[in-house]
Every structure is written in structure tokens, then in C-alpha cells.
Amino acid sequence: MKQDIYLDNSATTKPSPEAVQAVVDYMEKIYGNPSSVHRKGLEAARAVTRAREAVADQLKVNSKQVVFTSGGTESNNLAIKGTASSYSNRGKHIITTAIEHPAVRNVCRDLAEDGFEITYLPVDEMGIIQVSELAEALREDTILVSIMYVNNETGSVQPLDKIAGVIKRAKKDGKLPLWHVDAVQALGRLPVLPAKMGMDLVSFSGHKVHGPKGIGALYVGTGVSLRPQIVGGGQEGDLRSGTENVPGIAGFGAAVRGLVKGEGTAAEHMASLRKLLVEGVLNGITGCRLNGPPPGNSGAAPHIANISFNGVRGEVLVHWLENEGIYASTGSACSSRKQVEHSVLKTLGLSEGEAEGALRFSFSSENTVEDVELVIRKLKEGVEELRSFAKMQ
Numbered sequence: 001m002k003q004d005i006y007l008d009n010s011a012t013t014k015p016s017p018e019a020v021q022a023v024v025d026y027m028e029k030i031y032g033n034p035s036s037v038h039r040k041g042l043e044a045a046r047a048v049t050r051a052r053e054a055v056a057d058q059l060k061v062n063s064k065q066v067v068f069t070s071g072g073t074e075s076n077n078l079a080i081k082g083t084a085s086s087y088s089n090r091g092k093h094i095i096t097t098a099i100e101h102p103a104v105r106n107v108c109r110d111l112a113e114d115g116f117e118i119t120y121l122p123v124d125e126m127g128i129i130q131v132s133e134l135a136e137a138l139r140e141d142t143i144l145v146s147i148m149y150v151n152n153e154t155g156s157v158q159p160l161d162k163i164a165g166v167i168k169r170a171k172k173d174g175k176l177p178l179w180h181v182d183a184v185q186a187l188g189r190l191p192v193l194p195a196k197m198g199m200d201l202v203s204f205s206g207h208k209v210h211g212p213k214g215i216g217a218l219y220v221g222t223g224v225s226l227r228p229q230i231v232g233g234g235q236e237g238d239l240r241s242g243t244e245n246v247p248g249i250a251g252f253g254a255a256v257r258g259l260v261k262g263e264g265t266a267a268e269h270m271a272s273l274r275k276l277l278v279e280g281v282l283n284g285i286t287g288c289r290l291n292g293p294p295p296g297n298s299g300a301a302p303h304i305a306n307i308s309f310n311g312v313r314g315e316v317l318v319h320w321l322e323n324e325g326i327y328a329s330t331g332s333a334c335s336s337r338k339q340v341e342h343s344v345l346k347t348l349g350l351s352e353g354e355a356e357g358a359l360r361f362s363f364s365s366e367n368t369v370e371d372v373e374l375v376i377r378k379l380k381e382g383v384e385e386l387r388s389f390a391k392m393q
Contacts, residue, residue, distance in 0.1 A: 002325035005371045010362035016210040019251040026247040051253025071216035072184040072205030073103040079180045079201040080107045082226030091141025092116045099344045126293045127156030149186035154292035155304025164198040188259040211255030215248030266365040271302035280376035303363045308354040320382040
């Protein structure tokens with residue numbers, strides 16, 4: 001029986017045993033409503049508090065600044081729409097990038113239909129913005145800058161320290177712009193310290209860090225006013241009403257505590273696997289292209305490698321690998337089952353054929369050198385077979 005090699009961790013990660021046990025415990029035993037005043041309710045409320053403290057400890061912020069949501073998408077919606085609603089009297093200009101996740105891109109599209117003006121910063125061939133263009137785009141009526149930390153398709157890392165400097169100078173000049181960062185792909189792989197890094201709003205997702213699906217969080221900085229997008233009983237500090245997903249929250253907290261134990265070494269391990277894969281493919285298979293920063297580049301995330309295989313359709317290669325027990329993807333999990341437009345890859349300058357032949361490999365700390373060596377061998381075999389088949393058509 002073939003052993004599964006899972007390299008689609010940017011779509012979702014395998015829940016940690018601690019996260020699974022926490023979910024089971026809070027489904028089976030401690031199932032009270034955290035708003036109830038009796039013992040079962042208080043037990044559930046304590047679980048929410050412990051999880052909030054775990055996330056806050058990881059971010060080095062006050063736990064009152066952590067708002068639980070249903071996931072990264074809701075966190076992005078709350079951050080952007082909440083800012084737009086609260087600060088529209090100060091302006092209706094928002095800056096973002098051309099390669100954001102649909103959870104940001106489509107929110108901005110909707111706001112444009114409501115009269116907001118959106119500036120999309122371009123990126124270079126590695127998927128990284130020019131900070132000087134951000135500085136030039138800032139205006140008196142700019143209320144929000146939303147720039148992701150790690151791109152989910154290419155693994156390109158934006159220069160957050162330089163972005164922070166630009167926004168800090170703008171605020172000193174009396175401009176507003178709040179800074180939102182979609183850090184869904186960064187947590188557990190790169191340092192995420194919102195207060196220290198000058199971020200006002202930061203989005204997270206539980207299932208990207210070995211927690212359960214259906215749970216996320218938003219960091220809300222001091223002095224930031226957000227209009228809630230879901231109203232009701234006033235849970236989560238009046239920012240996100242609805243009975244808390246206690247099993248999900250407890251599982252998220254357990255997963256984050258696990259991240260702390262492996263901090264640093266996990267990222268180094270994943271970076272070494274990425275380097276092994278990229279060099280093995282580029283040196284061993286002709287007609288391939290790395291889409292994003294090369295290994296060792298400061299703009300490269302440790303866990304994502306996007307590679308185009310010329311003459312091969314990515315979707316076909318994904319299924320060829322699947323038959324060998326290897327799981328990768330053609331891009332964002334949020335769009336891979338739809339008509340894929342490859343908008344992010346085309347923004348980097350890829351041709352239609354190069355974009356269609358792209359695969360994303362994303363690692364976790366559970367992957368091994370032996371996994372990657374086998375994947376390289378199988379990729380050579382699969383690409384040769386599919387290219388020869390294509391020539392016969």
C-alpha cells in the first residue's frame with residue numbers, strides 16, 4: 001500500500017492530536033454555552049479564554065485584542081468592510097495588491113461597487129511589491145492598506161518592515177491609513193508580531209496551523225474602530241455576534257500551543273525541504289520554472305513552492321501524482337474546483353501555458369527528506385509520461 005505524501009498544506013493542514021482531542025472534549029463533555037451562567041457555561045467560557053490567551057501569547061499582544069471568527073475569510077471581511085464602514089467619513093480610498101487572496105480581492109471588488117476607490121499595487125516577477133509605489137499611492141483619503149504577508153500560491157513574502165515604515169510616516173503626516181495584513185499563510189512559519197510590526201488588523205485561520213476548520217481570528221489593534229459585520233448578542237467584544245464555536249476555538253488554541261513548541265525549527269525544516277524540491281526539479285527535469293522567490297531569498301516563504309512544468313497541464317499532473325499517493329494542488333484551494341483563471345501567476349508574467357502547467361507544493365513539519373526525494377523521482381516519471389502522451393495527440 002502506498003504511503004500518502006501530503007504536500008497541500010497551504011490548502012489545509014492535518015489537525016494535531018492535541019487539537020483533535022480538544023475538539024472531542026468540548027463536543028462530548030464540556031458542551032455548555034459560554035454565555036450561560038451555570039457551571040457548564042463557565043467551563044466553556046474558560047476554554048474560550050484559554051484559547052484566546054494562547055493566540056495572544058503567540059502574537060505577543062493583549063488577549064482582548066483577539067477576536068474569534070469563523071475563519072480567515074471572515075476575518076478579512078470584518079477587517080476590510082469593518083474599516084470601510086467605520087472610516088468612510090475620512091475617505092473612500094483603499095490600497096491593496098494585485099495578488100491578494102479572493103477573500104480580500106473580492107471584498108475590495110464589492111466595495112468598489114459601493115463607491116470606494118481601490119488601488120491595486122503591481123508586483124514584480126517574484127510576486128513582491130515595490131514599496132515606493134505604495135508610498136506614491138497613499139493619499140489624504142486613504143483609509144486602509146491591505147497587503148498580505150505570504151502569498152498563498154507562490155509563497156512570496158512582502159517586505160513588511162519597509163511597508164510599516166511607509167505607513168508610520170504617513171500617520172505622522174496626519175494621514176489615517178490603517179494597515180491590515182492577511183497572515184493566514186504566515187502564522188507558524190514566520191514571525192507574526194502585530195503590535196511590534198505596526199499592524200492594525202491581522203487575519204488568521206485555524207486549519208492552516210493544524211487546528212480545526214471553521215475557526216479563525218482577527219487581531220484588532222489599539223484605537224482601531226470596526227463596525228461589526230455580524231450583529232446579535234454582542235459576543236466577541238461586540239465585534240462578532242453569535243454563540244462561540246467552543247470546540248473549534250479550543251482546538252485552535254491547542255494547535256497554536258503546539259506551534260510554540262516547534263517554533264523556529266519547523267520553519268527551518270520546511271525551508272530545507274522546499275530547497276531540496278526546487279533544486280531537484282529544476283536540475284532534474286527540463287522545461288520547468290519556479291514561480292516565486294528562489295530558496296534563500298528573503299522574499300521566499302519556507303513552506304510554499306510553485307513550479308510550472310511546460311507541456312503539461314497542472315490538473316492532469318495533480319491526478320497522476322494522486323495515483324502515486326502524492327497530494328499537491330494547482331493553486332488556491334478556494335478556486336481550484338472552479339474555472340481557474342491563474343490571475344496571480346499571470347500577474348507575475350507567466351504565459352497561459354506556463355500558468356496552466358503550474359503546481360503548488362506546500363510543506364508542513366511532518367514532511368520528510370525521503371518524502372521529497374520520492375516526489376522528485378515521481379515528478380520526473382510523470383512529466384515525461386504526460387509530455388510523451390501529449391506529443392502523440
